[in-house]
Amino acid sequence: MVEACEEVYSSLHRRFKGDLLRPGEGGYEDARSIWNGMVARTPGLIARCADVSDVQNAVRAASETGILTAVRCGGHSLAGFSTCDGGMVIDLSRMRNVTVDPEACRAWITGGCLLGSIDTATQKAGLVFPSGVVSHTGASGLILGGGTGWLTRRFGLSCDNVEGFTLVTADSSVVRANSRENPDLFWALRGGGGNFGVVTEFEVKLHPLTSVVLAEGLSPEADIRRLLECWRDFMAEAPLDVKWNIDLRLAPHGKRVPVELRGRPVASSSLIWTGDPEAGLPYLERALSMSRPDSVSSKIISFMNLQTMADSDFPPGRRYYTKSGYFTSLDDNTIDRMVAAVATIPSLETQIELAYLGGAAAQIAPNATAFGDRSAPFIMNLLANWSEASADADNISWIRGLFHKLRPAMKPGVYINFMSGDEQDRVPEAYQERWDRMVAVKSHYDPSNFFRLNQNVPPRRLTAKDL
Numbered sequence: 384m385v386e387a388c389e390e391v392y393s394s395l396h397r398r399f400k401g402d403l404l405r406p407g408e409g410g411y412e413d414a415r416s417i418w419n420g421m422v423a424r425t426p427g428l429i430a431r432c433a434d435v436s437d438v439q440n441a442v443r444a445a446s447e448t449g450i451l452t453a454v455r456c457g458g459h460s461l462a463g464f465s466t467c468d469g470g471m472v473i474d475l476s477r478m479r480n481v482t483v484d485p486e487a488c489r490a491w492i493t494g495g496c497l498l499g500s501i502d503t504a505t506q507k508a509g510l511v512f513p514s515g516v517v518s519h520t521g522a523s524g525l526i527l528g529g530g531t532g533w534l535t536r537r538f539g540l541s542c543d544n545v546e547g548f549t550l551v552t553a554d555s556s557v558v559r560a561n562s563r564e565n566p567d568l569f570w571a572l573r574g575g576g577g578n579f580g581v582v583t584e585f586e587v588k589l590h591p592l593t594s595v596v597l598a599e600g601l602s603p604e605a606d607i608r609r610l611l612e613c614w615r616d617f618m619a620e621a622p623l624d625v626k627w628n629i630d631l632r633l634a635p636h637g638k639r640v641p642v643e644l645r646g647r648p649v650a651s652s653s654l655i656w657t658g659d660p661e662a663g664l665p666y667l668e669r670a671l672s673m674s675r676p677d678s679v680s681s682k683i684i685s686f687m688n689l690q691t692m693a694d695s696d697f698p699p700g701r702r703y704y705t706k707s708g709y710f711t712s713l714d715d716n717t718i719d720r721m722v723a724a725v726a727t728i729p730s731l732e733t734q735i736e737l738a739y740l741g742g743a744a745a746q747i748a749p750n751a752t753a754f755g756d757r758s759a760p761f762i763m764n765l766l767a768n769w770s771e772a773s774a775d776a777d778n779i780s781w782i783r784g785l786f787h788k789l790r791p792a793m794k795p796g797v798y799i800n801f802m803s804g805d806e807q808d809r810v811p812e813a814y815q816e817r818w819d820r821m822v823a824v825k826s827h828y829d830p831s832n833f834f835r836l837n838q839n840v841p842p843r844r845l846t847a848k849d850l
């Protein structure tokens with residue numbers, strides 16, 4: 384592998400405009416790390432591309448030598464797919480540019496952008512691109528997997544708002560995919576992850592929005608069950624303007640948290656209303672009637688504040704492990720199991736994240752894009768978050784144990800962006816009836832599975848021993 388990396392380095396270094404970083408060289412250590420501290424790998428070469436021709440050259444050189452290649456935008460893959468041991472990382476962090484056309488409500492986003500850079504550029508024109516809830520997440524990985532966030536019910540998934548992709552495919556050519564050019568690839572890229580090439584630019588639709596109403600509250604352990612029952616019924620009728628997320632967790636020790644709740648199991652509700660604030664208040668008040676009055680707050684906040692308010696809860700370098708799934712409905716047994724599990728959470732930051740999809744995302748036909756299930760409204764993400772390697776076993780086994788208990792009540796399916804690296808066997812489950820079409824597109828554009836560090840869809844011609 385070392386020789387192969389040296390070969391790639393030699394073939395690249397004269398014409399490469401970006402940075403080529405090898406172990407021991409300045410900048411390598413910083414460039415090596417990714418967000419999940421559980422994944423500490425040592426690539427033989429990091430090719431930090433400056434432009435599309437750098438990406439083409441890197442893909443060409445790597446495929447000629449056959450070295451394992453990872454692609455990185457924001458490095459937030461929970462599974463750690465954006466790095467590797469011994470191989471090459473194509474790092475897009477120098478390719479961060481957002482061009483907005485306010486009249487056309489369009490933007491062009493290059494492949495290394497973080498969500499925050501998109502929000503900063505689009506808000507100057509009073510516009511938004513619907514994406515995720517933490518601004519340091521990479522846009523490419525998020526959009527390619529689907530992309531859910533505060534605005535999903537109102538404007539659809541991130542991938543539903545993409546009108547065109549430009550990518551470098553495994554044969555190093557630049558290909559465009561939109562409704563007219565390569566429509567099969569366009570279909571597959573909307574939910575299919577990093578399987579098809581290095582996306583260097585997304586053309587996206589934008590929507591007018593600059594502020595929202597945010598309401599938050601905590602429900603103590605004794606009220607969690609009633610809250611979840613109320614939530615499941617409330618969301619079934621709720622207008623598209625409402626998004627209500629619930630985290631089951633141990634309450635933090637912050638000064639806004641009532642003293643007697645700190646460190647105790649709670650349900651933490653966060654709601655937003657994207658319409659006229661006056662019209663939204665009755666909805667938010669009804670929802671928060673289940674929270675302790677001294678923990679409740681509601682205010683109008685700017686879209687930028689909304690998009691950055693969770694940033695410090697998920698710092699890079701901590702240890703994270705996740706398992707995720709869908710429910711068609713939350714039955715009483717499932718609620719009981721979740722409530723019982725909260726009392727045994729091994730880390731203060733670990734949580735059961737619950738979101739209700741529906742809305743604009745569910746109004747798109749199931750097979751219109753590759754994205755997994757749009758119909759199961761309840762998305763659950765079990766996310767362990769801790770700091771010491773000595774606590775790895777406790778945290779991972781807590782997640783696996785709870786997942787195992789809840790699994791019988793789940794609908795088959797999983798959102799690929801909420802998967803761990805040990806779940807490759809669930810990838811067909813993520814795509815279900817879309818799987819064969821995914822395999823066909825993959826076989827056409829990446830027949831040798833050059834792009835395989837992802838929730839992988841193996842091309843048809845490969846046998847198990849090639850993988």
Ligand SMILES: Cc1cc2nc3c(=O)[nH]c(=O)nc-3n(C[C@H](O)[C@H](O)[C@H](O)COP(=O)(O)OP(=O)(O)OC[C@H]3O[C@@H](n4cnc5c(N)ncnc54)[C@H](O)[C@@H]3O)c2cc1C
Pocket residue numbers: 418453454455456457458459460461464465475494495514515516517520521522523524525526527528529530531532576577578580581582583697800801836837838
């Ligand atoms: C703190 C945090 C918050 C999150 N919040 C949300 C959320 O609100 N909503 C949501 O839907 N998801 C969320 N996620 C999950 C997130 O969508 C995925 O982790 C996503 O993969 C992150 O993208 P990235 O570009 O940072 O990842 P990377 O680690 O850089 O890449 C992830 C995958 O995408 C591939 N990839 C990256 N860039 C490209 C490219 N340009 N072309 C082709 N393939 C590429 C990589 O090879 C890899 O397989 C969150 C994750 C974290 C860590």
